[in-house]
Amino acid sequence: MHHILSARDFGKNFQWGVAIAAAQNEGAAGEDGKGASIWDAFAKRPGKIRGGGRPTTGCDFYHRYKDDLLLVKALGFTVFRFSLSWARILPDGTGKVNKEGIAFYHKVIDECLKLGLIPYVTLYHWDLPQELQKKGGWANYFINKWFNRFVTVCAEAYGDKVKNWIIINEPFGFTSLGYMIGRHAPGKTGLENFLPAIYHTSLAQAEGGRIIRNLVPYAHIGTAFSFSQVVPHSDKKEDLAAANRVDILMNRLFIEPVIGKGYPIDDSFKFLEKLQLHNKAWKFADRLQFDFDFIGLQYYFPVVIKYNPLVPYVQATEVNAKSRKVPHTAMGWEINADSFYRTIKRIWLYGGVKEIVITENGAAFKDEVKNGIINDTERIDYFRHHLKAVLKAKREGVNIKGYFAWTLMDNFEWSEGYTKRFGLVHVDFKTQLRTIKNSGYWWRDFLNG
Ligand code: NOJ
Numbered sequence: 371m372h373h374i375l376s377a378r379d380f381g382k383n384f385q386w387g388v389a390i391a392a393a394q395n396e397g398a399a400g401e402d403g404k405g406a407s408i409w410d411a412f413a414k415r416p417g418k419i420r421g422g423g424r425p426t427t428g429c430d431f432y433h434r435y436k437d438d439l440l441l442v443k444a445l446g447f448t449v450f451r452f453s454l455s456w457a458r459i460l461p462d463g464t465g466k467v468n469k470e471g472i473a474f475y476h477k478v479i480d481e482c483l484k485l486g487l488i489p490y491v492t493l494y495h496w497d498l499p500q501e502l503q504k505k506g507g508w509a510n511y512f513i514n515k516w517f518n519r520f521v522t523v524c525a526e527a528y529g530d531k532v533k534n535w536i537i538i539n540e541p542f543g544f545t546s547l548g549y550m551i552g553r554h555a556p557g558k559t560g561l562e563n564f565l566p567a568i569y570h571t572s573l574a575q576a577e578g579g580r581i582i583r584n585l586v587p588y589a590h591i592g593t594a595f596s597f598s599q600v601v602p603h604s605d606k607k608e609d610l611a612a613a614n615r616v617d618i619l620m621n622r623l624f625i626e627p628v629i630g631k632g633y634p635i636d637d638s639f640k641f642l643e644k645l646q647l648h649n650k651a652w653k654f655a656d657r658l659q660f661d662f663d664f665i666g667l668q669y670y671f672p673v674v675i676k677y678n679p680l681v682p683y684v685q686a687t688e689v690n691a692k693s694r695k696v697p698h699t700a701m702g703w704e705i706n707a708d709s710f711y712r713t714i715k716r717i718w719l720y721g722g723v724k725e726i727v728i729t730e731n732g733a734a735f736k737d738e739v740k741n742g743i744i745n746d747t748e749r750i751d752y753f754r755h756h757l758k759a760v761l762k763a764k765r766e767g768v769n770i771k772g773y774f775a776w777t778l779m780d781n782f783e784w785s786e787g788y789t790k791r792f793g794l795v796h797v798d799f800k801t802q803l804r805t806i807k808n809s810g811y812w813w814r815d816f817l818n819g
Contacts, residue, residue, distance in 0.1 A: 387449025405461030423787025594666030
């Protein structure tokens with residue numbers, strides 16, 4: 371008999387959400403006292419963003435949040451995950467609080483509560499105030515002071531209304547792309563930036579958790595990591611070792627200190643030695659740990675890795691999905707739901723994680739609008755298979771509390787600008803017209819089924 375997947379299979383209390391982020395959706399980049407973020411500055415640099423897009427208008431969530439939240443509700447979701455723009459709240463990153471910034475998120479939160487949507491608030495989703503970047507950003511030791519203040523301001527403003535907090539979104543994503551490879555804002559490269567950024571981010575994450583714990587009664591506190599199953603290209607010793615190094619970076623570097631294991635140690639990977647040496651402040655090792663109520667697990671794709679002596683430190687390169695002729699998304703990311711299942715199990719088997727929330731999962735495809743209809747069957751398949759992977763892990767005893775789709779609507783996809791569409795709702799960026807894709811309707815039926 372053909373079993374039709376239904377939301378009920380996941381249990382009555384399972385939380386279903388959609389996620390967005392401030393810099394990707396809000397727009398209103400200079401309005402009502404908002405300071406510039408590193409993405410506003412980075413996008414002005416020629417050639418940094420595909421198609422030359424800037425986060426200046428995004429999908430205008432700042433002005434359209436009421437309608438957009440109605441869409442969230444109409445599609446049947448019960449959770450809305452969004453992030454706070456640091457530079458909207460503290461335009462210079464430190465110093466003066468911008469009342470209008472504070473007021474905006476009150477309005478978003480109130481609207482969620484009115485509609486019966488549970489807000490999950492991300493404190494840092496990559497849009498550092500540019501004023502702080504001028505002083506070195508995540509590579510500056512003072513970032514921890516600045517971040518703690520920001521967290522305190524937010525907890526005091528919203529703690530009465532918001533119980534679910536995500537401290538940092540994908541620490542590996544923004545530290546590696548922004549402070550090592552330079553492909554994301556602020557465009558910094560090299561270990562002299564990457565190593566301190568890793569340390570300060572880990573510390574900020576745990577300290578942020580402690581601040582929310584102290585200031586928000588009954589808070590449900592998490593932080594969100596990206597994970598990718600790492601598959602060696604062959605059984606050759608060099609490929610296995612290369613895959614191990616990438617695995618350490620992509621999957622272990624940030625979660626292990628949090629759950630009390632410290633930074634991964636592996637004698638064959640010189641980079642780790644440098645990391646430990648850099649952290650002369652190693653005495654703070656115990657402060658990188660925090661007993662999070664949940665771990666946000668974000669999964670998109672697995673990677674296949676082979677040895678490449680030309681790449682500094684990691685000595686590895688990816689064999690991309692296209693060249694391997696396997697199904698992939700418009701981002702070039704392999705589509706592999708089994709790898710999602712394995713990833714969930716692996717994180718659970720660490721033992722130090724109490725609860726998992728899938729805080730992001732989704733896919734970009736070349737959506738075509740035909741007669742006002744977007745029949746994105748590939749995205750529907752993606753969700754269907756990935757939800758089955760979640761269900762399988764859940765049935766095997768993994769404590770998974772919720773699943774949030776990435777993302778509500780097409781938005782500013784960082785260095786890909788507006789050229790990659792992940793939304794359940796299509797956005798015409800010229801007119802800001804929203805059109806629910808068939809995947810959106812699929813979700814509505816799934817959640818109401
Ligand atoms: C993870 C990031 O958190 C999100 O901002 C991004 O848009 C998605 N991945 C897709 O790349």
